[in-house]
Amino acid sequence: MSHPHTDRPMFAKDSFRLPRWTLGDVVDFEEAEQQMLSSQDAENVLGEDGKVLSKTFSEQNFRDVPRGKLFHAWLSLARRRDSRLFGAGIDRVFNVLTSMSWVIGIVLGCLAVPAYLAYKGEKPINVMVVFFGLIVLPWLITAVSLYLSLWLHNASSRGGVGGGVAFLISRLSPEWRESWNDLRRVLLEHGKRIAAILAGLFFGFTQRVACGFGLGSLLSILFHVTVFDLAFGWESTLSIGDEFICLFVNVISAPWSWFWTASVPTLEQVRESRFSYLAGMEAASVDATRSWWPFIVGSLGFYVVIPRFFLVAYATWKTSRRFSTLDFNRTQDIALHRRLSGHLFQTDEPSRTGFLGNDAEVYAPSFAENGSWDLLLGEGLVQKEEDVRAQVESILHGKINQISTVEVDYADGNEEVLQALLQSKDGLAIAMPAGVNPVDAIAVTLQRFSDASPSKDNVIILFGPEQRLALWRRWLREKQLGFDLLGVNE
Numbered sequence: 179m180s181h182p183h184t185d186r187p188m189f190a191k192d193s194f195r196l197p198r199w200t201l202g203d204v205v206d207f208e209e210a211e212q213q214m215l216s217s218q219d220a221e222n223v224l225g226e227d228g229k230v231l232s233k234t235f236s237e238q239n240f241r242d243v244p245r246g247k248l249f250h251a252w253l254s255l256a257r258r259r260d261s262r263l264f265g266a267g268i269d270r271v272f273n274v275l276t277s278m279s280w281v282i283g284i285v286l287g288c289l290a291v292p293a294y295l296a297y298k299g300e301k302p303i304n305v306m307v308v309f310f311g312l313i314v315l316p317w318l319i320t321a322v323s324l325y326l327s328l329w330l331h332n333a334s335s336r337g338g339v340g341g342g343v344a345f346l347i348s349r350l351s352p353e354w355r356e357s358w359n360d361l362r363r364v365l366l367e368h369g370k371r372i373a374a375i376l377a378g379l380f381f382g383f384t385q386r387v388a389c390g391f392g393l394g395s396l397l398s399i400l401f402h403v404t405v406f407d408l409a410f411g412w413e414s415t416l417s418i419g420d421e422f423i424c425l426f427v428n429v430i431s432a433p434w435s436w437f438w439t440a441s442v443p444t445l446e447q448v449r450e451s452r453f454s455y456l457a458g459m460e461a462a463s464v465d466a467t468r469s470w471w472p473f474i475v476g477s478l479g480f481y482v483v484i485p486r487f488f489l490v491a492y493a494t495w496k497t498s499r500r501f502s503t504l505d506f507n508r509t510q511d512i513a514l515h516r517r518l519s520g521h522l523f524q525t526d527e528p529s530r531t532g533f534l535g536n537d538a539e540v541y542a543p544s545f546a547e548n549g550s551w552d553l554l555l556g557e558g559l560v561q562k563e564e565d566v567r568a569q570v571e572s573i574l575h576g577k578i579n580q581i582s583t584v585e586v587d588y589a590d591g592n593e594e595v596l597q598a599l600l601q602s603k604d605g606l607a608i609a610m611p612a613g614v615n616p617v618d619a620i621a622v623t624l625q626r627f628s629d630a631s632p633s634k635d636n637v638i639i640l641f642g643p644e645q646r647l648a649l650w651r652r653w654l655r656e657k658q659l660g661f662d663l664l665g666v667n668e
Contacts, residue, residue, distance in 0.1 A: 203265055204265075291402065295406075410468070410471060421445065582595045582598065595627075596627070606631040609641060612646035625659060637662040
């Protein structure tokens with residue numbers, strides 16, 4: 179499923195106006211970001227994207243553009259490149275569900291009321307059953323929906339959402355089924371950011387259904403009391419006095435009784451509307467049995483419809499706020515932003531230090547054998563940790579004492595590792611994919627690793643094509659970084 183796209187990203191140029199993100203946008207961004215940062219062509223592609231975006235934001239300092247705005251613009255470029263992004267389908271599904279939620283609620287409310295108002299003249303309609311079914315029960319369902327929202331939040335981040343929902347959606351539409359399966363896959367891979375949004379959307383959906391239920395129930399009751407002669411009453415096997423029921427009614431109706439006194443049955447009406455099989459319907463007062471329906475209508479309006487409208491408004495505002503305050507400060511977001519706005523190392527530029535020539539001498543490694551090493555694993559290695567350890571120990575003829583995973587293009591993201599290196603006297607070995615292109619951000623990170631390591635035995639081991647070593651060797655000399663370079667040809 180793909181979006182229609184133009185040749186240029188579509189968004190507002192106003193620096194004070196952030197774009198409106200949707201769930202589909204967030205899903206597509208997560209997918210495109212992960213795919214792009216793991217691609218061997220990431221540096222070249224993002225470099226070209228950066229040029230396009232810099233022209234688009236020419237009225238602003240490119241580095242001052244908010245990340246949310248920059249990434250939304252970049253997303254339109256990513257969608258043009260990859261038709262497999264399915265965010266548009268996700269948005270269509272949720273837009274339909276949002277519209278259907280009101281219809282579902284109203285229909286359920288209209289269907290529920292006749293079951294509670296079934297009256298054949300033999301006994302009155304039990305007002306307490308109606309009160310519980312139409313007013314109390316929906317709030318119990320709300321409590322369950324809140325629990326499910328929290329569960330959905332947690333399960334989404336673990337990728338564990340879905341069996342029952344998937345079954346229901348699969349029965350509605352093939353397109354919906356496809357969108358849901360795609361969404362489940364994205365949640366499984368990187369669902370932490372999406373989890374809170376999805377939980378909020380689910381809560382909003384349930385509140386719209388509940389609000390529609392209240393409106394449908396209210397309209398249905400008004401219809402029934404208009405066209406039918408209904409008798410309401412109450413009964414109990416327990417020794418519940420009329421005074422207690424009257425007190426209950428007065429407490430419940432307190433918020434509106436001051437302007438609608440007719441909606442509150444009096445003590446006499448409560449007493450005369452109590453049903454007993456021994457006395458039968460003949461003992462009931464017509465006025466008393468008719469006094470209860472305004473109480474039900476008032477309770478529905480005040481405790482169901484009005485609060486639900488506020489909850490729907492709150493859910494809508496909360497979801498909108500989640501989209502408008504999306505946090506793009508994760509490590510991968512920072513890496514993407516640097517690649518879009520930063521300067522790449524260009525191997526075709528003339529040397530500024532004299533080390534960039536193709537015929538530069540290749541020196542043998544300067545470290546001694548049988549040493550002890552700290553091994554840092556750069557992101558993107560496809561080999562298992564134990565395989566990398568074995569290969570590095572074989573190459574270095576030494577022993578790995580500790581292994582850590584690092585972000586080679588984000589210096590500020592490795593503080594714990596840097597602190598550990600300061601306490602270590604072992605040599606430093608950094609393993610990373612050969613397909614990673616050397617950029618300025620990596621140079622900064624490597625320099626910090628080198629500064630933090632007391633040992634001068636620093637080596638980079640590239641896993642990948644042998645021809646990549648020449649580029650890296652020249653780059654290391656261009657940047658004057660004190661690392662030896664070895665390679666593992668795959």
